[in-house]
Amino acid sequence: MSPRTAYGLTPGYHGHVYFEGLLVDLDGTLYVGDEPVEGARETIERLEASGLALRYVTNTTRKPRRVVSEHLFSLGFGVGEAEIFTPARAAADLIGDKSCFPLVDVSLLEDLREITLDEARPDYVLIGDLGEGFTYERLNAAFRLLVGGAGLLALQKNRYWRTGTGLSLDAGPFVAALEYASGKSATIVGKPERDFFRLALEDMGLGPHQVAMVGDDVEADVAGAQAAGLRGILVKTGKYRPEAEGTPDLVLESVAGLPEVLGI
Numbered sequence: 001m002s003p004r005t006a007y008g009l010t011p012g013y014h015g016h017v018y019f020e021g022l023l024v025d026l027d028g029t030l031y032v033g034d035e036p037v038e039g040a041r042e043t044i045e046r047l048e049a050s051g052l053a054l055r056y057v058t059n060t061t062r063k064p065r066r067v068v069s070e071h072l073f074s075l076g077f078g079v080g081e082a083e084i085f086t087p088a089r090a091a092a093d094l095i096g097d098k099s100c101f102p103l104v105d106v107s108l109l110e111d112l113r114e115i116t117l118d119e120a121r122p123d124y125v126l127i128g129d130l131g132e133g134f135t136y137e138r139l140n141a142a143f144r145l146l147v148g149g150a151g152l153l154a155l156q157k158n159r160y161w162r163t164g165t166g167l168s169l170d171a172g173p174f175v176a177a178l179e180y181a182s183g184k185s186a187t188i189v190g191k192p193e194r195d196f197f198r199l200a201l202e203d204m205g206l207g208p209h210q211v212a213m214v215g216d217d218v219e220a221d222v223a224g225a226q227a228a229g230l231r232g233i234l235v236k237t238g239k240y241r242p243e244a245e246g247t248p249d250l251v252l253e254s255v256a257g258l259p260e261v262l263g264i
Contacts (some may be wrong), residue, residue: 018262021053021206022213023197023225025215026059027070028238029226029255031053031075033164037237039075039256045217049091053204057085057197057213059156061128061171064110065089085200088112088156088188091126091198094153094189101150103142107185127178127186128155129171139174146182160221162239182183184220191217192224218246233258 030040047054056079060068064245065088069081088104088111099118102109109117109229112126127143133201134240146152156168190196201208208229215221215227216239222232223246234240234248252258 019212020210023055023200023213024058025221026056026058028162028216029235032238037074037220037254043256044257046075046259046264049111055200055204057200061087061155063181064108089200090189090196091155100124100126101145102126102197122150124151124153126134126153127175132172133216142178143181146184152184152186154186157188160248191220197228216240218244222246222248
């Protein structure tokens, strides 16, 4: 058995565990708002020095990968754009040469520049997190296109996320509203979908049994990764809530606990 071959974990396990690579969530795991989680920068430096393959997966739908990378650098994390996987990247692959009506923040169009945008007769309505931009007018325009025949794609369906001022609604409630009104079910392209994890694994050149996902969301990060064949490690930072249901393979106080668990 190679020195980093993954084997089974159980919640509360305190020995060393071994993987060839890690998928690491960003907001709520490495940082919250503009503040790094204590010990997170040192942890990433140690993980990188160990030779582990690392990719950073986020469900953010407000920022293009370039801006995500710049934000990480500003916080002391040297993570390049090519190492970051976002729902917009997956959506671009899925839409291909078809068209979409983008119900997304204008900044995200940077990552969708190869897609044909159509506000009249699109193949898809693509919805991300608009925050206060979710006005009646914009939602109603999307609803009419869906009733007219467009399919519904959602970059993610998270219920909420933690901002600097507390928990806030994410895109999920608005996706659910459009599903209910139009009678259509959305195709989700971000976490927790298997294809999203598959893209990152293919880029790493590793199989799911060789990789663990580390994140603060028991649904999107942990359960999503487990459904894709990875191990799921939950950290008690960000949006973590003790009452949230789920069965992580391992629970840590924060990402700072990874080096000890991995024996590096």
